[in-house]
Amino acid sequence: MAGSCATHCLPVITLRALNMPDSHYIGRFAPTPSGYLHFGSLLAALASYLDARARKGRWLVRMEDLDSPRNLPGADEHILRTLRAYGLHWDGEVVRQSQRLARYQQIIDRWLDQGLAYYCDCSRREIIAQDGIYPGTCRQRQLSAAPDHAIRVRVEDTEITFVDRLQGPLSRNLSSDCGDFIIRRRDGIIAYQLAVVIDDIDQGVTDIVRGADLLDSTPRQLRLYQLLQQPAPRYLHVPLIMRQDGEKLSKRLGSAPLEAAQAAATLYQALCILTPTAPASLRSATIDQQLQWAIAHWQPTRLPAARQIMDPAQG
DSSP: OOOTHHHHSOOOOOBOOTTOOGGGOEEEEOOOTTSOOBHHHHHHHHHHHHHHHHTTOEEEEEEOOOOGGGOOTTHHHHHHHHHHHTTOOOSSOOEEGGGOHHHHHHHHHHHHHHTSEEEEOOOHHHHHTTTTOOOOTTTTTOOOOOTTOEEEEOOOSSEEEEEETTTEEEEEEHHHHTOSEEEEOTTSOBOHHHHHHHHHHHTTOOEEEEEGGGGGGHHHHHHHHHHHTOOBOEEEEEOEEEOTTSOBOOTTTTOOBOOGGGHHHHHHHHHHHHSTTOOGGGGGSOHHHHHHHHHHTOOGGGSOOSSEEEOGGGO
């Protein structure tokens, strides 16, 4: 097995400096085309967009379409049309994860060779029986490649700590929190955790603004930045919009898709959450005027600190 130092002598995770020049800022919005954008999606996209434009940075759009069985035909183009209708224009070409499979596999193969990742044939039922924490069953089994084998990456029994720009400091020990986690599923689909990190590194992303439901994924992603010896981005996790039944707005639950005809009114509603000082006069402004005002008044520290807030449409 390749040198043990690759596993135990990893560099400390480096976070990007907060005083980085604005011209170096690169943000992104990365929707999954399993459905159309809803109000919760808009909130995440808008927060990411405002953070980038307020810093005079670039804002990218990436289509996270790896889970092909869940993709809704035509949803990707509908998402892009909706972003344009709401004035959220991106920089550069839209990257599609489905076209980057060779890149992900390159990293996986390297880690398999280095002993940083391994094949696993454990079932979900076995892991549920361990309270969802993988106990390392296949770590030393040296299983070979097989159609029904997942691939896991090794974690260390150490704390991973970072400071979210809104949610504050977080610390997790992945060994006791989740155990070695999957980077390629048993069905051959590349796991979200791996793809998102490789994409963000390759695209030079410096700042990630996204929903608070992904906050708990961050320590796993930081572990991958550590293995790849790349500086981690800054993170800002904005509150999730919740329905009255306690569920978050989501494509899975069929949350109402955004309507282009209501763009100005819906955008104003979102701005009232993200920029609490939004004046009532902005309600009758055009989309461009609303966005210009919001960029000039963007203050992430004034966002609601809670991880969840009630959908104002159901208030």
